[in-house]
Amino acid sequence: MVELPDKRTAFIDWYLAVVEAANLSDKRYGIKGMNVWTPYGFRARRNLDRVLVREIEATGSQGVEFPALIPATEFAKEKEHIKGFDAQVFWVTKGGATELDVPLVLRPTSETAMYPIFALWVRSHRDLPLNVYQIVNTFRYETKTTRPFVRVREIHFFEEHTCQLDEARATERVRSNLGAFRRMAASLALPYLAVRRPKWDTFPGADYTIAFDLPLDGVRTLQLGSVHHYRDNFSIPYGIRYEAPDGSTHAVHQTTFGLSERLLGAIVGAHGDQRGAVFPSEIAPYEVVIVPVVAGAGGTAVARAAEDVAEELRRAGRRVVLDDGDERPGAKYFRWELAGVPLRLEIGPRELEHGQLTSVDRLGRKASVARASAPADVARRLEELDAELVRRALDGLRSAIAPAARLEELTGSKQVRVLGWCGDEACGHEVERAIDGALLGTPEEPLPVPFAAPTSCIACGRTDGVRTALAAQPM
RNA sequence: GGGACUGUGGGGUAGCUUGGUCCAUCCUUCGGGGUUCGGGACUCCGAGACGCCAGUUCAAAUCUGGCCAGUCCCA
Known part of the structure; x- marks a missing residue:
């Protein structure tokens, strides 16, 4: 009986209400940012994982799983990396009552867990490329406000780590990941912007980072995932080296590709409406709900027909739920719409009579x-x-992008603004102050709406070396 | 790291300023019965809460302290 808050004017309240009402996640666990996957939400997660696994394996990646704990000594080997994560790691410092000599880090990401082992696995050029991924939980001591799926402390994390012969092959792997993400996002009916992050916003330890951004309905911009080129920044400290055919030895070049359950949050945020969640079919916990309309006595024939249809659809490979509870049909419609089931089939005496379904x-x-x-x-x-869903989301994305020629236009802007940038960090920070957000970076792929390329830097006015950049308020 | 605020059944709330009228209000939810059933049904019966620990007091949801949990703002 509770109305959802208005999506346009109270987005966060709306989002939280949908996640709760659709029963996707239970946030009452009692640890900030650690929520319980409900049966319904877990189904969505499993479907999401299936899409990610399918697409990454199609590019020649293999599943692995590394331990969740990392010795502090390994964690500390790459200076930039540890600086970036130091403030947000959970430590395990005791075993029983005994203080550990070497404290353990609960992985915030798995570079430092994997790379000592990669150094053992990679000996020869014949061992390359090494393309592996894992889907595991990672932990970050988030101090800001947490939100189900979008910002959590226990992250359901997809991470691909690769080792390549050289810089160029690593670049190719980055390209391949961009393609894989395009196909993943298509399955989620999500459009996005691929953006190369500015240096100061690069993943700790990476040479460069390309992130996928989705502006949500003129609210804020959500980062969906990211791909990183590490060059040899990790392979040198971790000693991941191979012997080339000519007998020389080289450090590998590495890439990573990270995604998380945040994609479920993006689906809720991008597709959901005033009636609740809307799932694209590949991710939907149930693709079809069958509601028998059983009026009075003729009920058993209707009930049997509904079961038959459910069974037939299941045999055809569909995920089906038959709602034969004794609520009235209207109440069922309402609940399943809130839950975001893509398709409802109604069967009652009328349909039975004409051999039809509604x-x-x-x-x-x-x-x-x-x-x-x-x-x-x-x-x-x-x-x-x-x-x-794709059409609508793409329309939404297009209308969430607008050019800006002067800094003042950025103030209070809820859109992604397209602007000219000379590349200087100081100018970048001026942009960030003006929009009270982030310089997302430079588009890595053509924008979904064409804009005239800016000719001068929005901050300093310089005209040489100007590139197109995007700025927004990140979620 | 600094500051402000909040904590009442499964969810949302009233009560707190001025302690007693509170074996705690209302909506929702949940269990059972009946009438219903093509867009959130109605009705009857029933269930369920003052975050934790201490203190003040004849008396604490209400005041004080500590703890725990959470929210917001600033760095």
Whole structure:
């Protein structure tokens, strides 16, 4: 009976209400930023993981799993890296009552867990490339406000780590990751901006970072994930070296690619509406909900038909939930819409009589379909829904981008602003002060809306060496 | 790191200023019964809370202190 807060004027309240009402996550665990995956949310997570695994393995990556604890001595080997994470690691300092001689870090990310082992695995050029990924939980002592999926202390983390022969091959791997992410995002019906971060916002220890940003409805911009080129910054301190055919030895060049359950938050934030969550079919915990409309006595035939349809769809590989509880149909519609199920099939005496089903997608589009062709029709309607979600999200992204020619235009802006930047850090920070946010960086791929390339730096006015840059308020 | 604020059933709340009228209000939720059932049904019965520990007091949800948890602002 509770109305959701308004998505446009109270986004955060709306987001939290949807996550709770859709029963995706239980935040009552009692440790800040550590939430419980509910059965419903866990289904979404498993579907997300399946997409990530499918796409990364298609690029020749293999799954591995490293331990969660890292000896402090290993953690400290790369100076920039430890500086970047020092303030937000959880430490394990005792075993039982005994103080540990070497304290252990609960991984905030796994470079320092993996790379000593990579040094053992990589001996020859024949061992390269080494492309491995893992999906594990990582831990960061976040001091700011945490939000389910979007900012948490226990992160459900996808991380690919690779070792390549040289700088150029590592660059190729970065390209390959950008392609993999394009396909992953397509499965989530999410558009995004691929942006090369400025030096001061590069991942600790990386040579450069390309991040994927999604502005949410003129609210704030969410980073969906990132790809990093490490050059030999880690391989030298960790001794990851190989012998080339000519007998010379070289440090490998490395890349990483990181994503998390934040993608689920992005799906809620990007696709959700005033009626609740909206899941694209690949991620949806259930793709189809079947609601039998059982009026009075004729009920058993309807109930049996609903079970038959559910069974038939399941055999066709669909994730189906049959809601045969004794609530009234309207209450069921309401709940499943809140939960974001893409497609609802109604079956009652009317449908039974005509050998039909009534199908209503999550955007409210209604159709009558022959019961005999239900699996094919469901497949088609889910595709149509996904396509429409992409269209809407892309429209949203386009309208969230606007050019800016003067610093004053940035003040209070909720959009991603396209501007000219000379590349100087000082000018970058001026932009960040003006927009009270971040200079996201320079677009790595064409923007979804074409803009005339800026000719002068928005901060200092210089015209030489000017590049197109983006600024926004990150979430 | 500095500061401000908050904590009442599963969720949201009233009560707190001025201690007693509180075996704690209302909505929702949950269990059971009946009537219902094509867009959040109605009704009857029932369940469920003062974050924790100490203190002040004849008396504490209410005042004080500590702790725990959370939120916001600033660096």
